[in-house]
Amino acid sequence: MEMLKSKAIIIFFMVITAIYVTGCASSRSGQVYSRDHARQVQTVEDGIVESVKEVTIEGTKTPIGTVAGGVVGGVLGSNVGGGSGRKIATVIGALAGAAAGTAAEEGITRKPGLEIIVKKDSGQTIVIVQEADVIFVAGDRVRIIAAPDGTTRVSK
Numbered sequence: 001m002e003m004l005k006s007k008a009i010i011i012f013f014m015v016i017t018a019i020y021v022t023g024c025a026s027s028r029s030g031q032v033y034s035r036d037h038a039r040q041v042q043t044v045e046d047g048i049v050e051s052v053k054e055v056t057i058e059g060t061k062t063p064i065g066t067v068a069g070g071v072v073g074g075v076l077g078s079n080v081g082g083g084s085g086r087k088i089a090t091v092i093g094a095l096a097g098a099a100a101g102t103a104a105e106e107g108i109t110r111k112p113g114l115e116i117i118v119k120k121d122s123g124q125t126i127v128i129v130q131e132a133d134v135i136f137v138a139g140d141r142v143r144i145i146a147a148p149d150g151t152t153r154v155s156k
Contacts, residue, residue: 042147047120049140049154055129057113058106065105066098073097116154118144128154 077093078086112132119125126144130153136142146152 040147042145045120045122045144045146047118047126047142047144049136049138049142050117050119050125051138052117052136053115054132055113055115057111057129057131059109059111061102061106065101065103067101069101069104070094070098073100116142118142118154120144126152128152130154 071094073096074090074094076097077089077091080086080089080093113129114132114136115127115129116136117125117127128144134156136154136156140156143155144152145155
């Protein structure tokens with residue numbers, strides 16, 4: 001019965017971690033606006049895409065994955081051995097779980113992106129990296145949208 005309860009706790013924390021990690025990840029999409037950008041004046045410039053390269057946008061690294069992994073690892077480690085061996089296994093499990101939770105969070109929230117080089121009509125060349133949710137190719141006529149906080153996106 002105790003083993004079943006421990007497994008239920010582990011599964012519960014894994015599900016909660018997955019929900020938090022994926023739900024808290026901010027978008028780097030050219031089509032997603034933050035709440036702060038809504039109803040804000042943004043500048044628009046036109047340009048032509050010179051080149052596009054596929055890149056990877058690293059995932060988030062918040063304490064959520066680390067803490068959840070540490071809890072799960074500690075619970076798993078506490079089921080090993082007895083006496084002082086159990087305490088050592090709990091500590092080792094918590095440390096290993098924390099490391100695994102950190103890596104898992106970063107991996108789960110990692111996204112494919114595009115490095116888009118645009119020559120603006122003004123003659124200036126800029127590079128913008130955003131999620132790969134819209135296809136751009138060299139020669140595309142695009143708009144560069146810039147928010148007052150420096151957030152910039154490429155749009156067709």
